[in-house]
Amino acid sequence: xxxxxxxxxxxxxxxxxxxxxxxxxxGISSSSLAKLGKDENVTTEVLVKICxxxxxxxxxxxxxxxxxxxxxxxxxxxxx
Numbered sequence: 001x002x003x004x005x006x007x008x009x010x011x012x013x014x015x016x017x018x019x020x021x022x023x024x025x026x027g028i029s030s031s032s033l034a035k036l037g038k039d040e041n042v043t044t045e046v047l048v049k050i051c052x053x054x055x056x057x058x059x060x061x062x063x064x065x066x067x068x069x070x071x072x073x074x075x076x077x078x079x080x
Contacts, residue, residue, distance in 0.1 A: 001065070001066060001067060002009050002039060002064070002065055002067060003039055003041060003062055003063075003065075004041075004062065004063050004064075005037075005039055005061060006063075007059075007060060007061050007062060007063060008036065008050070008061035010015075011054065011060060011061060019033055019037075022050065022053065022054075026035060026046075026050045026053035026054075027049055027053075028046050028049055028050065028054070029073045046047040047061070047062070053059055
């Protein structure tokens with residue numbers, strides 16, 4: 001499983017807010033913002049700061065998506 005922050009980027013577009021404005025409003029680092037942009041893991045503290053700044057819930061900014069490789073791992077297991 002991996003995280004997707006597409007909902008966050010859509011929310012920013014809907015609110016006409018730039019990533020830099022979010023970073024300043026939430027008080028998060030540019031490296032945390034970069035991780036979000038790459039759908040990498042960030043701390044819960046970062047997510048809470050973003051949700052507080054945007055007055056929303058975590059489900060409004062992120063979702064868990066299945067990995068793209070389960071079919072490969074299933075095939076590997078069947079070969080064994």
